[in-house]
Amino acid sequence: MNNIGDRPGPLRNSSSAEFNTKEAVALFYGRKETEELNAIIGLNIFATKIKDINNASHNDDPYADYFLLNIDSALKDAKKTLTEWQNSFTELANSSLVTIDQGSSINPITLEASFSSTYANIAFSLLKQADNLMLTIYALKHIGLMNRVNCNKEITKVNKLMRKTFLSADGYKYFNINRKDVEQKTARYNQAHVAMKFTENLSTGIMGKTLRAEHAPNIVLDPNEVFRKKPKPLDKGVSDD
Template identity: 30%
Template structure:
């Protein structure tokens, strides 16, 4: 006998929180605003997540340039993950020099920073995973320096190396200029919209053929909806929670 009732199920929801233990990592989350003295600002992971959301919107409208950026970001995330692991491997070698008679526990902040995440893209979450890896890396570097396994020069070099890996990723996202205004159909017709898009992204060079024909897309690319791709995509609300920047003056040693 067929069921005589109808299920009324709501949307799925999940609560996600990010906990960071170091000022180095929290600075990479918030970024740095432009200084009054002309010092340039730096984008953080929260801003990078917003850019990814805009790129995803463009890719959904069949913009090949947006698809190309998703691919480049996906590849850069994989490279960054390996680069952080390489630093971690060097730390493993250093920590192996600890005498067997000594037992050292993990160093955790007595007051870590915890904030909720509202992200809509898997690639944004992958960026978060990189940040948590860097947060753990910073803790290990500071601990190794504290117990005399690495000197101050090595400590600063490794901290800067890890930070630069994430900043290069964020910088790639900043090169995205927005929805090109053209779809793959426009490129096939080589119309005015396609020509304007090529001028907009001339700094990237020619689109790879497999990206232009849509045969190569990011594993995390959205489904394509070809509705009115001639107009620009409007920005969504910010993905990241708007939080005041934490106090960075405390020594971290």
């Protein structure tokens, strides 16, 4: 029998998607730089960085809030661009007198994600959108509506867009600071400001918590602030009885 005070633990969710292009799978896992190949920033690394930034934002780090705003903007821009490209190529496909099957891999890979951050899960959805877009591009090449050179160029554009999006989480460094450190310009704040290569102060909107990313976490209450609050005096004539 459960005790009255028992509560369920944190929620855990996962999602999965089927991927058909090798480029999308490479963008999921990432790749280290070699003499022959450039490094690929993967969704897994992006998700790990966002988790750290999210935790810092929860603990009142205004620099984490700054980076979450950049991540939010990058993901929204990527979605808008991918949608525009998809619509453009779909229109090109529809101009053909034959019905074009987008096609699929003979051996698609199902990838599962159990990211704790909302932004990492949004990025996973965008990666699937990029996979569908690249399938459309390959189909246009197959049917003869796009030549090999232009096909490779468009595939490269999709890859660059996704890598640029994943890079939006780069640059943040954890220094265990909060807004009080910034306001009081502590040594830890100075270290963080220099290490993250900031040349200007954070905006008043970020410092005042009025400017935050759409899916930013709740900011934990400072226990010192809670205990400092004095109880409101009872109104005259009101008793506790």
